[in-house]
Amino acid sequence: xxxxxxxxxxxxxxxxxxxxxxxxxxxxxxxxxxxxxxxxxxxxxxxxxxxxxxxxxxxxxxxxxxxxxxxxxxxxxxxxxxxxxxxxxxxxxxxxxxxxxxxxxxxxxxxxxxxxxxxxxxxxxxxxxxxxxxxxxxxxxxxxxxxxxxxxxxxxxxxxxxxxxxxxxxxxxxxxxxxxxxxxxxxxxxxxxxxxxxxxxxxxxxxxxxxxxxxxxxxxxxxxxxxxxxxxxxxxxxxxxxxxxxxxxxxxxxxxxxxxxxxxxxxxxxxxxxxxxxxxxxxxxxxxxxxxxxxxxxxxxxxxxxxxxxxxxxxxxxxxxxxxxxxxxxxxxxxxxxxxxxxxxxxxxxxxxxxxx
Numbered sequence: 001x002x003x004x005x006x007x008x009x010x011x012x013x014x015x016x017x018x019x020x021x022x023x024x025x026x027x028x029x030x031x032x033x034x035x036x037x038x039x040x041x042x043x044x045x046x047x048x049x050x051x052x053x054x055x056x057x058x059x060x061x062x063x064x065x066x067x068x069x070x071x072x073x074x075x076x077x078x079x080x081x082x083x084x085x086x087x088x089x090x091x092x093x094x095x096x097x098x099x100x101x102x103x104x105x106x107x108x109x110x111x112x113x114x115x116x117x118x119x120x121x122x123x124x125x126x127x128x129x130x131x132x133x134x135x136x137x138x139x140x141x142x143x144x145x146x147x148x149x150x151x152x153x154x155x156x157x158x159x160x161x162x163x164x165x166x167x168x169x170x171x172x173x174x175x176x177x178x179x180x181x182x183x184x185x186x187x188x189x190x191x192x193x194x195x196x197x198x199x200x201x202x203x204x205x206x207x208x209x210x211x212x213x214x215x216x217x218x219x220x221x222x223x224x225x226x227x228x229x230x231x232x233x234x235x236x237x238x239x240x241x242x243x244x245x246x247x248x249x250x251x252x253x254x255x256x257x258x259x260x261x262x263x264x265x266x267x268x269x270x271x272x273x274x275x276x277x278x279x280x281x282x283x284x285x286x287x288x289x290x291x292x293x294x295x296x297x298x299x300x301x302x303x304x305x306x307x308x309x310x311x312x313x314x315x316x317x318x319x320x321x322x323x324x325x326x327x328x329x330x331x332x333x334x335x336x337x338x339x340x341x342x343x344x345x346x347x348x349x350x351x352x353x354x355x356x357x
Contacts, residue, residue, distance in 0.1 A: 041089025
């Protein structure tokens with residue numbers, strides 16, 4: 001295994017050498033209204049005519065898609081989760097056996113990470129996938145899961161779905177790390193909840209940053225990806241939250257999103273507020289110097305503006321709590337002012353809100 005690969009460049013070269021057709025990654029803002037952000041390559045509008053079968057194609061496609069996933073925000077700070085990341089994708093719309101795609105992915109992944117540290121997780125009823133995988137690695141490395149654990153869909157409420165073959169990296173003392181999911185989609189859930197057959201579609205998603213981390217033998221995804229953005233004046237979890245959230249905000253800004261009260265705009269605001277709270281920017285002038293290390297002046301100005309709004313909300317929350325201390329609860333304070341009872345009481349006790357910048 002080559003130890004000096006740039007995985008993104010290697011993936012592109014690999015796919016072109018295998019005669020796959022490249023499509024450009026699209027904006028993080030999806031074409032479908034029921035999605036907040038593009039969360040995978042298959043949501044690229046360029047693939048929609050083939051996915052819906054409005055057009056036919058004999059090509060197998062690949063892309064490198066910038067994605068944002070909001071369901072993992074609370075996990076940020078651990079060794080493996082990111083809010084924004086790149087997805088390496090391969091897509092087939094041919095009514096053929098998954099064997100070709102599975103073999104293709106295996107050929108790619110074993111050139112990037114140690115083969116002996118990989119296991120496969122499939123659905124317990126997926127005999128076809130099992131028969132393919134057992135030709136590539138020992139059967140004891142193929143783990144069978146029930147339906148709830150490895151059914152994949154773009155949207156739970158409706159749309160195409162299917163079972164996946166997941167490739168995990170296994171390391172002693174750590175949780176299994178998912179690197180690849182090969183989804184064979186053959187069902188479609190209609191708006192009324194009915195599930196019908198769907199023409200065979202194969203959607204492969206691979207986490208670029210995770211593969212790069214394992215390839216580099218880095219301890220965690222942040223050491224590999226964000227080494228230059230980690231600020232030594234804060235603890236490890238704080239450093240990771242700052243690096244992840246500010247990077248995600250920069251990507252949102254580049255895609256025309258600004259902080260606000262609804263949908264994507266609210267996620268932008270939420271990420272900024274988490275950073276502000278994480279490093280105590282409302283109280284600490286020393287920590288406010290963090291802003292001087294943010295090279296993106298647009299993001300720096302957004303943080304300053306958000307701090308001003310947060311201070312105003314906090315002061316209003318303090319006044320409200322003092323008048324209604326016997327009737328308020330955490331949900332009311334969070335929904336109305338953006339601060340929990342604990343945070344507001346902390347501000348009252350310490351009385352250290354910065355009044356000037």
